[in-house]
Amino acid sequence: MRELQTYLSTGLAPSAIEHLLSTMGGHSHRGDGGALLHEFETPDGRLLDQDTSGHWSGILDGRRPDAAILTAAGRANIDGQPVQGSLLQFLLDEVAVLQPQRVLLCHHDDWLPGFSVPTDMAPIREAFDGLATELLEADYLEPVRLL
Numbered sequence: 001m002r003e004l005q006t007y008l009s010t011g012l013a014p015s016a017i018e019h020l021l022s023t024m025g026g027h028s029h030r031g032d033g034g035a036l037l038h039e040f041e042t043p044d045g046r047l048l049d050q051d052t053s054g055h056w057s058g059i060l061d062g063r064r065p066d067a068a069i070l071t072a073a074g075r076a077n078i079d080g081q082p083v084q085g086s087l088l089q090f091l092l093d094e095v096a097v098l099q100p101q102r103v104l105l106c107h108h109d110d111w112l113p114g115f116s117v118p119t120d121m122a123p124i125r126e127a128f129d130g131l132a133t134e135l136l137e138a139d140y141l142e143p144v145r146l147l
Contacts, residue, residue, distance in 0.1 A: 039065060044147035048098065051106070053087060054078060060097045067146035068100040072119050073107040088123055095133050102146055103128075104136045 037059065040047045045066030054077035076083040076090035083090050095103060105124070121137070128135035138144040 039063060042147060047146055048100070050094075053090060053107075054080075055094075056080075060094065063098055065098060065100050067102040067104070068095075068098055069104045069106050069146070070094060071107045072105040072124065087119070088127060091124065092127055092131075095131065100133055102134045102136055104138065104144060104146060 036049075036051045037055065038049045040049070046064070048063060048065035048068040050068070050070050053071045053074050057079050070091060072087060072091055074087075076087055091105075105119075105121075125135060136144055136146070
């Protein structure tokens, strides 16, 4: 824990520290910085972007994005309650509801070493092999065409 505290206080950019402090409990009316779900309509199609492994019941129903950026990290939740199953099954359930042509995962890598852990991509790749939805993967700053 001491290593994490040292890293968070010395290894992060000032803007990252400011963000972490501003989203701590008591600093935000929701206490967590807020989970976001965006749907963008473009001339090339619809893109859904989800920044957390969770959602409220019904919010995904009827949405049919052409591509989706879905979070694959941590313990998923529905209606604020932890999912009693695997992150992989949670992702597959979301893909079944959304039916996008393409999915790009986010937050699945070791984005903050010492604090985060990478998600094992092998079972996710294997599960997507049998789906009509294409799983896209990209390295940091690698351009990827979603639509």
